[in-house]
Amino acid sequence: KAGVTQTPRYLIKTRGQQVTLSCSPISGHRSVSWYQQTPGQGLQFLFEYFSETQRNKGNFPGRFSGRQFSNSRSEMNVSTLELGDSALYLCASSLVGGHSYEQYFGPGTRLTVT
Amino acid sequence: TQLLEQSPQFLSIQEGENLTVYCNSSSVFSSLQWYRQEPGEGPVLLVTVVTGGEVKKLKRLTFQFGDARKDSSLHITAAQPGDTGLYLCAGNSGNQFYFGTGTSLTVIP
Numbered sequence: 001k002a003g004v005t006q007t008p009r010y011l012i013k014t015r016g017q018q019v020t021l022s023c024s025p026i027s028g029h030r031s032v033s034w035y036q037q038t039p040g041q042g043l044q045f046l047f048e049y050f051s052e053t054q055r056n057k058g059n060f061p062g063r064f065s066g067r068q069f070s071n072s073r074s075e076m077n078v079s080t081l082e083l084g085d086s087a088l089y090l091c092a093s094s095l096v097g098g099h100s101y102e103q104y105f106g107p108g109t110r111l112t113v114t
Numbered sequence: 115t116q117l118l119e120q121s122p123q124f125l126s127i128q129e130g131e132n133l134t135v136y137c138n139s140s141s142v143f144s145s146l147q148w149y150r151q152e153p154g155e156g157p158v159l160l161v162t163v164v165t166g167g168e169v170k171k172l173k174r175l176t177f178q179f180g181d182a183r184k185d186s187s188l189h190i191t192a193a194q195p196g197d198t199g200l201y202l203c204a205g206n207s208g209n210q211f212y213f214g215t216g217t218s219l220t221v222i223p
Contacts, residue, residue: 004156033211043157043202043213056210090156102147103204103211105156 002027004093004106012112018079021109025072025093031055032074033103034066037088049074050096078111086113117141118203118214126220127193135188135217137203146186146205148177157202193221 005024013019025032033056034046045058049068066076072093078085088110092103121136137146145164149157161170163179163186170177174197176189186203198221203214 035213042216045211045213048211058210088154092156102159102162104159105149108154108156110154 004091004104006089006091006106006109008109009107010110010112012114013081015081015083015113017081018077019081019111021076021078021089021091021111023074023076023091023093023106025074025091026104029093029095029104030072031094031096032068032072033092033094034074034076035090035092036060037090037108038086043090046076081113083113086111117207117212118205120201120203120214120217122217123215124218124220126222129195129221129223130192133190133193133219135190135201135219136185137187137214138185139205140184141207142183143205143207144183146179146183146203148186148188149202149204151200151202152198157200190219193219195221195223197221 004026007022031050033048035043036046037043046060046064047054047066048056052068063079068074088108090105090108092105094103118137118139127133145162147162148160150160151157161172161177163177166181166183168179174191178187190197201217
């Protein structure tokens, strides 16, 4: 079974631009979560989508948004990029059900804002 | 404020030594997971513990979930250079998933 894939793997953008990141979950997984990872803050939860609906949201500004498609693929958008948005953006998929809620991560998209 | 605190934050040991990493919280978790992350990659799930007091073994790694389901530990026996990486605990409380602060382990050959 193929793992979680994220595209692109690396991205360089200029402050003020916007960016869209893509995530394809493991086949059969309906939940997709997004995280931002930086050396200073660690892994921070952005939001979770399930069946095309945002189910949970972390404490990030409205510049960060996402969506999920009917095939469970998800995109994350960041508008008006700031230098502080430079980070590794990770997507994780999971099966819904049971209480273990295990997550499987993609390799991430390394975003650099200059 | 981090819901899950890990200690130590950094650990550098010689090959063959034993070590323990701790993951603590004041909140109760229905389950806790441990992940290992290598530079430039996403975290990889190692184990999930669900029952208070549960102990799981994965080769030289032993994971324990606290009786009150508020804390967990990871013990590595005879560490190898391949164990080097960032170890993260994580758990769900309510409808949200929280990650620990991380422990960066370096095993020196």
